[in-house]
Amino acid sequence: MSTSSTEAKGTARRRHRKNAQDETEAVVQSMYQSREKVYPREIKGRFQTLRKACVFLLLGLFYVLPWVPWGDRQAVLFDLPARQFHIFGLTLWPQDFFYLALLLILSALTLFWVTAMAGRVWCGYACPQTVWTEVFMWIERWTEGDRAKRMKLDKGPWNANKLVRKGGKHTLWVLFAAWTGFTFVGFFTPITELGARLLTFDLGPWETFWALFYGFATWGNAGFMRENVCLYMCPYARFQSAMFDRNTLIISYDEARGEPRGGRRRDADPRELGLGDCIDCNLCVQVCPTGIDIRDGLQYECIACGACIDACDQVMDRMNYPRGLIRYTTENALEGKSTRLLRPRVIVYGLLLLAVASAAGVSLALREPLRMDIVPDRNALYRLVDNDSVVENVYMLKVMNMDSKVHSYRVSAEGLPTIRVETQPPVFKVAPGEVRSVPARVQADFDAVAGKFVADIALTARSTDDPNLTVREDTRFHAPTEQ
């Protein structure tokens, strides 16, 4: 820090004493400010309200969804032992892996698209790491107090107050983390049942392990690791810059307007003092959850949470300067050029996204919750029945009902004159999720098929209770080569 800015800080300190109390704190605290341990300061403002709304929405979904019933089961249940995923009315089987892959591609493309336009909004508003960290920080603030009190508490000796405050924080953290772990397992095991068994200490070994594992990860990541996860462990933080260009929304300090920074009286004219609009109050640094100084320029540590914008806007309001010394902007805008929203990479990501999304939507809408595999009898290619007047092929049909209710099916055949099929039994029921093996005898008149050797035929299974539910599979029919 240069001498002039230290002096400026002195001026600022005198001025702040007259001003709002929290600002006074800000300056006094700046000498404790440590780059090693981040004590993010609480700030209120537009972007923090938005973040709070995101926390409630996302965590609300997480904690509430497993409790939502849907028919006789819970609405969202990933039943791994049974290998089926229930998502509201939809049941997905391992055969539907395709949709899961599509979903992942969709998520990735959306992330790229949004990042190219709006920068790291994912990090700031939606990433579980940031969202859970927020909650853990609320608990911390509630038990240990604001930034100044937390620092004092950490520096102070272990007395009753510190014990109660720290103990309270850690108890709440552990309880919240345990609840999180329990909820996580509730996505994989029916949660009401799980809760009942938890109360009687009757959890299975895997349920216990995963509840503890997820709870421990939440506690460690949101309580202790925090910004270090973003800085050292997150792969997205490292490659997100590849999606950036000069038109991407970033959080930036307007250097041209702010510099030279320095403290001043509120009624002083900065132009006379030869100063820019930055009063060097350091609030933007104190509120930063990753402990960076946004005035040093765009840094990969920045998770785009907007806390520094809210902090700076407050100060600008108090100084009667226009807002936006730190703001969402683009590199082009900062240089006085115009910002283009539609540019090749945004259009390409957008088109790809649209294509994959519509493909996924269409195929999901047309998805038949019915599958049939045809296994020909290997013992005999064909046999002659009814005094050699009829050729018969035997198949084993494996019919899988991927719907959530029982269906009955009847099978028909086509592809040859006089072809007919007889299953055992003629109409068969298949339970949801069941794969039923049904023997099928396909027959055709000898005169119609003799000499063909092999013919392509198709078998169609049609539900007797829902005529729209059909599946058609091709197979081969063998016949004698000579008349």
Added chain:
Amino acid sequence: MSEPIQLKEGSPGRLLGAVLWPSFLVAAAATFVFFANIDPETLRSATFPSWEIGRRMGYTIGFFMFWGWAALSSALTLILYRPVARARRRHESPNEH
């Protein structure tokens, strides 16, 4: 309250992290893709039909197997990459002064 990570470059803790963390991510993805396509029950009946391995056990074995191999690959990368990086630094340092 978040503590800064104070691990020196090349310290055992940091090396361990650099090996175990990326392999954990890869193992999670690999387990997901593998078991979405292959039922551990089928795998068991095709390989060790006499063993009693449930699906959950199958998933777990699969995950730790993937993690192990991925960790081995990460460790190899570290070993093969490090000397080169160090040599380059030594080579470049005179120019920087």
